[in-house]
Amino acid sequence: MGTRPSRRALLFGGATTMVGAAAGLAGAAVLAPRGEPGPVLDAHGANGAQRIGFHGQRQPGIETPAPAHAVFIGLDLRRGSDRAGERDALERLLRLLSQDAARLMDGRGVLADTEPELAAHPARLTVTFGLGPHAVGLLNRDLAPRWLRPLEAFGIDELDAAYGQSDLLLQLCCDDPVTLAHARRALLKDTRSLASTAWVQAGFRPAYGSAPDGSTMRNLFGQLDGSANPSGERLERALWGGENLEPWIENGTSLVLRRIRMDLDGWDEADRPGRDFSLGRRQGSGAPLHGGGEHDSVDPGALDELGLPLLSADSHVARALPRGVDEVIWRRGYKYVDGVESGLLFASYQADVEKQFLPIQRRLAGADLLNQWTTPLGSAVYAIPPGCLPGGFIGGGLPEAGRR
Amino acid sequence: MGTRPSRRALLFGGATTMVGAAAGLAGAAVLAPRGEPGPVLDAHGANGAQRIGFHGQRQPGIETPAPAHAVFIGLDLRRGSDRAGERDALERLLRLLSQDAARLMDGRGVLADTEPELAAHPARLTVTFGLGPHAVGLLNRDLAPRWLRPLEAFGIDELDAAYGQSDLLLQLCCDDPVTLAHARRALLKDTRSLASTAWVQAGFRPAYGSAPDGSTMRNLFGQLDGSANPSGERLERALWGGENLEPWIENGTSLVLRRIRMDLDGWDEADRPGRDFSLGRRQGSGAPLHGGGEHDSVDPGALDELGLPLLSADSHVARALPRGVDEVIWRRGYKYVDGVESGLLFASYQADVEKQFLPIQRRLAGADLLNQWTTPLGSAVYAIPPGCLPGGFIGGGLPEAGRR
Numbered sequence: 048m049g050t051r052p053s054r055r056a057l058l059f060g061g062a063t064t065m066v067g068a069a070a071g072l073a074g075a076a077v078l079a080p081r082g083e084p085g086p087v088l089d090a091h092g093a094n095g096a097q098r099i100g101f102h103g104q105r106q107p108g109i110e111t112p113a114p115a116h117a118v119f120i121g122l123d124l125r126r127g128s129d130r131a132g133e134r135d136a137l138e139r140l141l142r143l144l145s146q147d148a149a150r151l152m153d154g155r156g157v158l159a160d161t162e163p164e165l166a167a168h169p170a171r172l173t174v175t176f177g178l179g180p181h182a183v184g185l186l187n188r189d190l191a192p193r194w195l196r197p198l199e200a201f202g203i204d205e206l207d208a209a210y211g212q213s214d215l216l217l218q219l220c221c222d223d224p225v226t227l228a229h230a231r232r233a234l235l236k237d238t239r240s241l242a243s244t245a246w247v248q249a250g251f252r253p254a255y256g257s258a259p260d261g262s263t264m265r266n267l268f269g270q271l272d273g274s275a276n277p278s279g280e281r282l283e284r285a286l287w288g289g290e291n292l293e294p295w296i297e298n299g300t301s302l303v304l305r306r307i308r309m310d311l312d313g314w315d316e317a318d319r320p321g322r323d324f325s326l327g328r329r330q331g332s333g334a335p336l337h338g339g340g341e342h343d344s345v346d347p348g349a350l351d352e353l354g355l356p357l358l359s360a361d362s363h364v365a366r367a368l369p370r371g372v373d374e375v376i377w378r379r380g381y382k383y384v385d386g387v388e389s390g391l392l393f394a395s396y397q398a399d400v401e402k403q404f405l406p407i408q409r410r411l412a413g414a415d416l417l418n419q420w421t422t423p424l425g426s427a428v429y430a431i432p433p434g435c436l437p438g439g440f441i442g443g444g445l446p447e448a449g450r451r
Numbered sequence: 452m453g454t455r456p457s458r459r460a461l462l463f464g465g466a467t468t469m470v471g472a473a474a475g476l477a478g479a480a481v482l483a484p485r486g487e488p489g490p491v492l493d494a495h496g497a498n499g500a501q502r503i504g505f506h507g508q509r510q511p512g513i514e515t516p517a518p519a520h521a522v523f524i525g526l527d528l529r530r531g532s533d534r535a536g537e538r539d540a541l542e543r544l545l546r547l548l549s550q551d552a553a554r555l556m557d558g559r560g561v562l563a564d565t566e567p568e569l570a571a572h573p574a575r576l577t578v579t580f581g582l583g584p585h586a587v588g589l590l591n592r593d594l595a596p597r598w599l600r601p602l603e604a605f606g607i608d609e610l611d612a613a614y615g616q617s618d619l620l621l622q623l624c625c626d627d628p629v630t631l632a633h634a635r636r637a638l639l640k641d642t643r644s645l646a647s648t649a650w651v652q653a654g655f656r657p658a659y660g661s662a663p664d665g666s667t668m669r670n671l672f673g674q675l676d677g678s679a680n681p682s683g684e685r686l687e688r689a690l691w692g693g694e695n696l697e698p699w700i701e702n703g704t705s706l707v708l709r710r711i712r713m714d715l716d717g718w719d720e721a722d723r724p725g726r727d728f729s730l731g732r733r734q735g736s737g738a739p740l741h742g743g744g745e746h747d748s749v750d751p752g753a754l755d756e757l758g759l760p761l762l763s764a765d766s767h768v769a770r771a772l773p774r775g776v777d778e779v780i781w782r783r784g785y786k787y788v789d790g791v792e793s794g795l796l797f798a799s800y801q802a803d804v805e806k807q808f809l810p811i812q813r814r815l816a817g818a819d820l821l822n823q824w825t826t827p828l829g830s831a832v833y834a835i836p837p838g839c840l841p842g843g844f845i846g847g848g849l850p851e852a853g854r855r
Contacts, residue, residue, distance in 0.1 A: 095661030115628060115658065161719050162673030164735060168661045224519060224655035228671065228788050232715065251628035254519065254659060257499030257572045267632065269566030311636065315565050331568060384632050 094255055095168030095223055101149040103434040104298045106441065108173030109286065109379070109396055113264075114222040115254045117381045118231050119304060119392060121213030121245035121427065122238055124181065134185040138442070140241040141176070144217070145440035147234055148174035157233045165229035170222040170255070172230055176441040177216030177302050177429025186445040192295035194400035195430050198303070201412035203423060210306045210425025213245040218302075218394075222255040248306060248425070250381025250392040263333065263341065266382060267389050268314050268420070270326055271333035273378050274341050275367070285375040288398040292373055296445070298433035301400050306383075306425030308390040314420045325416035327362030335364065363417045366410045373402045390421075400428060498659050499572030499627055505553040507838040508702045510845065512579030513690065513783070513800055517668075518626040519658045521785045522635050523708060523796060525617030525649035525831065526642055528585065538589040542846070544645040545580070548621070549844035551638055552578035561637045569633035574626040574659070576634055580845040581620030581706050581833025590849040596699035598804035599834050602707070605816035607827060614710045614829025617649040622706075622798075626659040652710060652829070654785025654796040667737065667745065670786060671793050672718050672824070674730055675737035677782050678745050679771070689779040692802040696777055700849070702837035705804050710787075710829030712794040718824045729820035731766030739768065767821045770814045777806045794825075804832060 099107050124140070127133040147157040152172050156163025183191045197212055217234060221227040235244060252264050266272040277285050288294040295301070314322070323329050323336060333341035337349035337357040347365040349357045358365050369375060377396040383389065397403035411418070432442050503511050528544070531537040551561040556576050560567025587595045601616055621638060625631040639648060656668050670676040681689050692698040699705070718726070727733050727740060737745035741753035741761040751769040753761045762769050773779060781800040787793065801807035815822070836846050 095658070162669075162671075162734075164669055164673045165671075168657065170658060170661050223658040223661040225657050225669070225786065226661070228655070228786065228793075231788075232793075236719075251632070253572065253629050254499070254574060254627040256660065257574050257627040257630070265566075265568055265629070267566075267569075269568045315640075330566075382629065382632065384635075389632075389636075 095170045095226075096154070097171045097222075098154060098169045099152055099171055099173050101145075101152045101174070101434075102437050102439075105287070106175050106431060106434045107152070108175035108218055108220050109300065109377070109431070110282070111171070111173060112260075113252055113379050113381075114171045114173075114220045115252050115257075116222065116224050116227050117218065117220045117250045117252075117392070118227060119248045119250070119394075120217040120219070120231070120235065121210075121247075122215040122217065122242040123245050124185075124214045124242050130185065136241050137182060137185050138440075140215075140238060141442045142440040143237050144174075144176070144234060145435060145443075147237055148176075148441075149437075151230045151233065157237065160233060162229060165225060166233070168223055168226050170226050172219070172221040172223075172226055174230070174234070175216075175218040175220075175431070177218065177431050178442065179212055179214045179216070179427070179429055181214045182442075183430050183445075186442055190296060190445055192301070192399075192430055194301065194405075195295075195428060198400075198405070198408070198426055198428060201408070201423070203412050203418050203421075204426070205422050205424060206426055207424050210246055210248065210427070212427045215242065216302065216304070216427070216429045246425075248383065248392055249385075250383045252381055266391055267309055267311060267384075268322070269330050270322075270328070271341060272380070272391075274328070274333050275345075275364075276378055277375050281375060282377060284398075285377055285403065286396055286398060292398050292402065294398040295430055296433060300396050300398050300431045302429045302431055303393075303395045303397075303400060303404050304425070304427050304429070305393040305395075305423050306390065307393050308388055308422045308424050310420045310422070311389050317420075324359060325362060327358045327364035336362075359416065361414045361416050363411070363415050366413075366415045367407055370406065373399075374406050376404050376407065390424075396431070499574045499630075500558070501575045501626075502557055502573050503575055503577050505549075505556045505578070505838075506841050506843075509691070510579050510835060510838045511556070512577035512622055512624050513704065513781070513835070514686070515575070515577055516664075517656055517783050517785075518575045518577075518624045519656050519661075520626065520628050520631050521622065521624045521654045521656075521796070522631060523652045523654070523798075524621040524623070524635070524639065525614075525651075526619040526621065526646040527649050528589075528618045528646050534589065540645050541586060541589050542844075544619075544642060545846045546844040547641050548578075548580070548638060549839060549847075551641055552580075552845075553841075555634045555637065561641065564637055566633060569629060570637070572627055572630050574630050576623070576625040576627075576630055578634070578638070579620075579622040579624075579835070581622065581835050582846065583616055583618045583620070583831070583833055585618045586846075587834050587849075590846055594700060594849060596705070596803075596834055598705065598809075599699075599832060602804075602809070602812070602830055602832060605812070605827070607816050607822050607825075608830070609826050609828060610830055611828050614650055614652065614831070616831045619646065620706065620708070620831070620833045650829075652787065652796055653789075654787045656785055668786075670795055671713055671715060671788075672726070673734050674726075674732070675745060676784070676795075678732070678737050679749075679768075680782055681779050685779060686781060688802075689781050689807065690800055690802060696802050696806065698802040699834055700837060704800050704802050704835045706833045706835055707797075707799045707801075707804060707808050708829070708831050708833070709797040709799075709827050710794065711797050712792055712826045712828050714824045714826070715793050721824075728763060729766060731762045731768035740766075763820065765818045765820050767815070767819050770817075770819045771811055774810065777803075778810050780808050780811065794828075800835070 099111050150157055151166055152169055154167055154169040156166045180195050219230055263271040263273050286300050328335055335345045337346055345364050345368055347358050351357050380394045381392045383392055395404055435441050503515050554561055555570055556573055558571055558573040560570045584599050623634055667675040667677050690704050732739055739749045741750055749768050749772055751762050755761050784798045785796045787796055799808055839845050
């Protein structure tokens with residue numbers, strides 16, 4: 048790690064926001080043009096040294112590229128006898144975990160870490176904090192956004208409370224499973240006296256460098272999943288708000304996390320045309336059934352030469368297609384295999400759950416040919432607070448900052 | 452994948468053994484000297500295209516570098532009414548799975564694969580076959596090695612039959628968790644009519660490119676684990692036999708797989724000197740307590756200036772230290788986190804379990820300071836048959852080949 052001081056200076060020198068930190072990272076190595084990535088390597092030619100900065104106006108782990116592994120951890124605060132005491136405990140916890148997160152993402156162990164050696168390869172580790180209704184209520188009742196509550200019941204749901212709403216969410220993402228296992232344990236140890244673990248859900252994506260950079264991930268049905276994810280200004284507005292779309296707090300956003308079981312055995316019985324008909328895209332290329340490429344827009348009214356619709360109105364893409372400019376979400380989910388159960392940890396970020404996520408979800412719950420092979424088992428909604436600067440902690444600015 | 456045909460030609464051109472295939476791989480990209488690895492990248496700069504050849508005199512997944520992820524799958528053959536029928540079924544299964552393995556390792560789906568897209572990035576996928584006593588007995592009773600039976604009971608064991616001996620073992624290793632999930636499912640689908648799944652145990656190591664190449668992996672205690680692994684001629688003899696050390700069949704070897712729970716909470720209570728004393732090495736550097744570097748030999752008789760032993764006779768390294776030239780094993784294990792249980796999928800390859808593995812294991816079971824934090828929960832022994840050439844299948848040569 049002989050190059051570490053200069054790398055750190057480069058990464059953290061003037062970077063106060065995530066965007067700045069990302070730009071710093073890009074400057075630390077030659078990044079090839081989109082589609083022809085050159086991996087960001089350290090002096091050893093390894094990617095384990097890649098760091099993402101914790102501090103900034105926005106939290107990391109949202110817009111930053113999704114690493115290969117994630118662990119979503121639901122925490123419940125120990126209930127106390129009075130609100131002031133509970134709030135103090137929550138702030139202590141958030142302060143401690145923010146400090147831990149900054150150190151771990153920098154490749155250092157947490158304070159009093161018994162295995163700091165396992166933290167030495169951060170490999171794009173990020174720690175992202177989410178607040179459930181009770182936690183926001185403790186920090187600032189006036190700030191609680193109207194959408195911060197359990198989603199309405201959908202007919203397709205078979206929800207298990209074991210994967211339900213928690214007071215806090217920790218989202219850990221990392222390219223290295225060893226670093227991630229250590230970070231998970233180190234953080235959880237520091238929560239023990241103040242919170243209990245409601246659930247831990249682990250997921251995966253393609254390994255770093257395995258697929259061409261910028262390519263869309265496939266889900267366990269073999270489908271390209273996330274082809275319609277926004278970019279550029281559309282992404283900026285979807286996540287952080289913009290004209291007519293207000294986030295609950297400046298540089299804050301929201302996360303809807305749903306555990307969706309996928310019936311792989313049932314899916315195997317569907318032939319390729321049946322699969323493509325249900326999705327509305329071709330499994331191989333991700334192109335809409337009416338033609339074009341993966342990222343070309345979907346035309347739900349496209350007709351074949353006989354005047355018949357090429358896309359079923361109940362196909363997944365036809366139902367998911369935005370009906371207005373607000374219906375844009377940022378999907379950053381992970382696949383999971385848990386014993387004999389497989390599926391998707393569907394993770395959707397958006398400035399406003401009600402305006403962006405819910406209209407799409409309602410349509411898909413109402414009718415979507417894919418629903419016969421998918422079952423939502425878990426559901427939780429979190430307010431994602433802004434990032435913090437050195438010396439601060441996630442959630443620390445909430446009492447002071449008002450709605451923007 | 453525009454470069455695929457030439458890569459394939461390069462990889463499989465003249466390679467009939469794994470060593471040859473590995474040499475072919477090395478030729479496909481610039482490999483930097485040991486310690487300063489240059490990742491092997493395809494035309495996209497990604498490592499997902501790295502293939503390891505399935506065919507050869509020896510099976511892959513043993514000497515080949517251990518990728519980031521592994522799944523060990525125990526299979527039990529469906530019992531039939533007569534031995535000939537059971538043997539036919541076993542051969543059908545091995546033929547089918549060998550064909551599947553060759554295709555998957557080459558980045559293709561299995562025959563009639565419903566999601567071949569998920570096989571497109573092999574990322575060093577290997578599939579390795581092991582045979583339990585019943586399977587070897589079916590193929591050739593005369594070949595069954597004397598050590599192919601459950602290990603003797605050790606006082607430290609708390610064995611759970613759920614992780615016990617099975618008729619067959621499939622060891623899948625891969626750098627990409629998505630490719631691995633697909634391969635696991637594709638292979639298991641093809642076993643359904645002929646075998647049942649006894650257990651699936653998943654483990655991990657550092658991600659590809661995360662740590663410098665050739666560096667020793669750390670276990671979840673933070674210790675360097677595998678510092679004493681052999682290399683060169685010593686490795687060749689340990690795995691495949693040599694003077695005074697005979698394998699059960701030429702180009703065959705054996706695997707002892709033990710699931711060892713590690714008490715991380717208890718380990719946390721030990722301070723650094725106590726940890727180092729128990730191991731006999733320093734956690735940070737891996738150096739023996741009497742000095743030197745990680746790979747320097749251990750001197751169990753080393754004394755300090757007062758004439759006191761520097762290494763406890765009950766330290767792990769002192770107990771594990773080979774007492775003769777035969778006591779050499781090739782460890783290629785994986786860490787695991789399974790709910791609240793963490794530990795090591797200890798995987799030890801050796802030509803002869805009795806001469807190489809058992810003496811070490813008996814000493815460690817008798818006394819090893821680390822035992823207070825570790826508990827063997829699972830144990831199984833497999834005969835690893837030779838590899839196969841195109842058109843053949845693993846286990847196919849057993850009836851013909853005799854002991855060498």
